[in-house]
Amino acid sequence: SKSRPPDSKIVVLGNPGVGKSALVVRFLTNRFIWEYDPTLERSYKHHTILDDEHTLIEILDTAGQEDTMQQEGNARWADGFVLVYAINDRQSFEAAGNLKHHLDMLKKTNVLCMLVGNKVDLLHERRVTTEEGEALAVELSCGFFETSASDGGEDIPEVFYELHRDIKRRKSI
Numbered sequence: 001s002k003s004r005p006p007d008s009k010i011v012v013l014g015n016p017g018v019g020k021s022a023l024v025v026r027f028l029t030n031r032f033i034w035e036y037d038p039t040l041e042r043s044y045k046h047h048t049i050l051d052d053e054h055t056l057i058e059i060l061d062t063a064g065q066e067d068t069m070q071q072e073g074n075a076r077w078a079d080g081f082v083l084v085y086a087i088n089d090r091q092s093f094e095a096a097g098n099l100k101h102h103l104d105m106l107k108k109t110n111v112l113c114m115l116v117g118n119k120v121d122l123l124h125e126r127r128v129t130t131e132e133g134e135a136l137a138v139e140l141s142c143g144f145f146e147t148s149a150s151d152g153g154e155d156i157p158e159v160f161y162e163l164h165r166d167i168k169r170r171k172s173i
């Protein structure tokens with residue numbers, strides 16, 4: 001039924017402007033919209049058939065305006081996290097690493113996550129190499145993707161589906 005609990009709950013985190021909303025909307029609609037309300041926190045339910053199973057994924061797109069209480073509530077709610085930085089923004093890359101450490105502390109576990117370097121279409125503005133992204137993902141024990149929400153975004157579903165599979169695997173242990 002439509003009211004069944006989600007199979008996985010995913011929170012999307014990262015500095016303002018890295019493309020969190022663009023990634024989520026690209027995943028859900030396969031479209032790119034240039035402007036989103038940067039202050040809006042929204043959750044979405046995504047029904048699909050994945051690996052031959054009816055699957056319901058709930059995604060929370062955060063706005064970065066949440067207070068500490070809300071952030072902790074979101075972290076507690078989540079089964080896994082998509083940590084987004086922009087490849088043309090070094091600060092957002094460092095922030096993503098710090099976020100993972102913070103979440104591990106909050107949840108008292110090695111949280112499941114995908115590290116995502118977005119905006120790879122902005123090649124000429126790149127400030128974070130693919131190798132640096134991969135190395136951080138290994139250090140954080142996250143999966144790793146580079147994406148462009150504006151340029152096709154073929155890999156974006158895999159970000160969410162791979163994380164969903166990791167979550168299912170951990171739940172079934």
Ligand code: GDP
Binds near residue numbers: 014023118121149
């Ligand atoms: P959020 O604050 O993390 O939710 O970021 P938004 O999704 O609102 O995106 C911030 C800005 O970056 C907007 O102007 C988007 O159009 C732009 N943007 C998002 N993803 C991409 C991308 O992959 N490539 C480029 N060039 N711009 C992007």
Ligand code: MG
Binds near residue numbers: 062
């Ligand atoms: Mg947003």
